[in-house]
Amino acid sequence: MTDLRVVSLVPSVTETLLGLGVTPVACTRFCGQPGIPTIGGTKDPDVDAIVALGPDIVIVNDEENRRADADVLAAAGVALHSMSPRSVGEVAPAIEALAARLGVEAPASMPDRPARGPVHGRALILIWRRPWMSQSADTYGASMLDHLGWTNLLDPSARYPELSTDELHGMQPDLVVLPDEPYPFGARHVPELAAIVPGARIVLVDGRDLLWWGIRTADALARLERALERNSLHRRFRPDEG
Numbered sequence: 001m002t003d004l005r006v007v008s009l010v011p012s013v014t015e016t017l018l019g020l021g022v023t024p025v026a027c028t029r030f031c032g033q034p035g036i037p038t039i040g041g042t043k044d045p046d047v048d049a050i051v052a053l054g055p056d057i058v059i060v061n062d063e064e065n066r067r068a069d070a071d072v073l074a075a076a077g078v079a080l081h082s083m084s085p086r087s088v089g090e091v092a093p094a095i096e097a098l099a100a101r102l103g104v105e106a107p108a109s110m111p112d113r114p115a116r117g118p119v120h121g122r123a124l125i126l127i128w129r130r131p132w133m134s135q136s137a138d139t140y141g142a143s144m145l146d147h148l149g150w151t152n153l154l155d156p157s158a159r160y161p162e163l164s165t166d167e168l169h170g171m172q173p174d175l176v177v178l179p180d181e182p183y184p185f186g187a188r189h190v191p192e193l194a195a196i197v198p199g200a201r202i203v204l205v206d207g208r209d210l211l212w213w214g215i216r217t218a219d220a221l222a223r224l225e226r227a228l229e230r231n232s233l234h235r236r237f238r239p240d241e242g
Helices: 010-020 049-051 067-075 088-102 141-147 165-173 187-196 207-211 217-230
Strands: 004-006 057-060 080-082 121-128 131-135 150-152 175-181 203-207
Touching: 004 010, 004 165, 010 088, 049 067, 057 088, 067 080, 067 207, 088 141, 088 217, 141 150, 141 217, 165 187, 175 187, 175 207, 187 203, 203 207, 203 217, 207 217
Parallel strands: 004 057, 057 080, 121 150, 121 175, 175 203
Antiparallel strands: 121 131
């Protein structure tokens, strides 16, 4: 336990804090933790309310949060701790650094960097529709799939590129992964994608397991692996399976 007053501006950090036995005094409305007061969203936190809470530390992420908000908090004398892992292998060190900063013990079993499985093919992750948006190889979600044997199709120079329908069609992925967040992809979207990339398997997955890093990473890898296995390499996803 810690006596520090902690505010989390990152949903996956809030979940990880609770896993470390630390209950933040406030978090964002996207953290989905009933009973913990919220102070706005990840991109629009109520900075004045955060300062008024008198936190000892506010935890931020360089993608989830805006630099301007972090600068205002720092100028108000609030201590910040940034967690921004880009891959599965960076998660355990990030958790250990957080635990050390808070003066608590890191979990005995950490989400270590697993050996990569056999290569199955080329994958594409879609995170938005209208326009289509994806994740390149330099993202945590792509790293999760990479460890399960799926190579990301996109150059890492643009981490979250917009793609036209023609570009999607021309990529000819073996696998298209549709998480249910940030865009709420569901079974109704499968026929649309099947028409654009007719040679690909299209798999719906839990967005938190694919995109939320932290205390859940090890178990999330196992769940994602099972989700991909259920939709075997030789069977197309049917809309009535969603």
